[in-house]
Amino acid sequence: MSGALLHEVASARHLGALRLWVFGMWTLDVAKDPLTDLAAIPIDYFEPVGVLRVLPASLWTILHTPEALGLWWASLIALTALAAAGVRPYRLVAGAACLLLTLYQGVIYSFAGPTHAELAALYAAYALAIFPSADGLSIRHGLGSRAPAPVYRWAFLTVTVMLLSTYMLVGVRRLFLGGVAIFTDGTILRAVVDRSASPDHLNASFGLQVLASAPLTGLVEAGFVVVTVFEVTSLFCLVRPWFRRAWLAVILLFHALSWPLMQTLFLHNILLIGALLVDWDGLARWTRGRRARPSPEGTV
């Protein structure tokens, strides 16, 4: 058995790149859709979730104006961008960005109902606010002392284990609640038809095309089983590189197909997977090796 860990060479620079990636991703995500759009939704749709319940109800009525939402939106974009850049005092800036992001997600969930789609990315932001992720690739670079090298590897592993665990929890819960029946009673086909035909993002109902084709129907039902097996065993990605590559192929295909088949895109997770489970250093070494190797004819 190999004792080598994924992210064995992770450094302050690597963790800085992850910070830039995660907070940068949040900056673009928040900037993409103005928070002011929520002003168009009646306040009666607002049912505060979780920590938002401890705040007075009158606060939400005050905030539910284009002006207040606009101010909040601008503050959030600025704070997440500053956290991405790693400006000092980093923990304060990143911590404030995380709190505002939590309220941001919370207010959206309060209007539309909660989901876990963005939570792994939110937790990753919290982890990066706690660990010394501004020691590298930041505009405060060179100032202050650096943490011991293992801390960066530990931080990377923490975020990776967190992300992989979310998949494992989903898979295990499906087995506990759905049993074997959920894989054999046509549930996934009904879900695909329902979610691809409903009026959300796409006019083409790809689920109906699946339903009309026996081979595609079989593929979707078999794919549901395969995805669940990989979800349940996600943490094994940290142990075996071949399994990690297989996991990437299966889970990324699942996420890619979720858009046409269910009008759902786990974009935050896809971006986190790209940052945490693709061996970019190994790929770079492999690419450099191929370039440096002379061709059989002796030409470069």
Place this chain on the structure above:
Amino acid sequence: MTTATAIEVGADIALGALLLWPIRRSLVALASTVALRYRLASLAVLLLLGGGQLLDEREATFPVSDWAMHTESMTTDPRFIEYTAVLEDGREERLLIGTLLPIAGKRLRTRMDQTVYGEAFQSPMHGSAPAEAADDLEAMLTGVVRAYEARHGQAVRAVRLWDVTIPIDPYTGPDSIKRDLLREFHVP
């Protein structure tokens, strides 16, 4: 929290330990070189995940959440509400709620469906919705219409709500899809 979820979370922990068993020495060696506060931070992240799964009450515990997807059998035909815009020239176009109000996305459409139908599509209101819910829905649809008009540059005369059922066992083509008009809102 129920006994079943406690057993399930116990299984999660056991499975996690089993899967990471081959690299346990490397993990322990690395952990021993890291300050206690960072080890506690990592533990807190894992407790957050396990605690969310154990409590299983995401609406009450956000940002702590349960992690579940496709866990309950769907045995009835897919059914949802189709929202269409009747344009000034009489054409009828689908209102893609997730695209028109992307910040709340498709989940907002589900919330709207529940306003029309009640939870779980069990008791269709068919025009007998409480006045307050009907007012909210009308205000919501007005917001959707404004977004549609801004995006497409075409005025909307009315919004129609269709009750759509897709028989899938067996599915015999698009003609078998059942569409019943539930109600029509005239845009002020």
